[in-house]
Amino acid sequence: MKSFACGDVVPGCEARWVCSTDDEILVNVGAHAATTHGMTEFPVDLVQSVRRAIVPVS
Secondary structure (H helix, E strand, O other): OEEEEHHHOOOOOOOEEEEOOHHHHHHHHHHHHHHHHOOOOOOHHHHHHHHHHOEEOO
């Protein structure tokens, strides 16, 4: 399992996900970024920041 906290990339956001794969987290984070943060494009550096903040959980 993998975990990601949006607040690790966007200070103050309390959204969190626990998913089976990095890709599953990225899909959920993309939907969240669009609906909550109003993002329509995802720069490569932002995606890299999200990937670096994904951590394994047991």
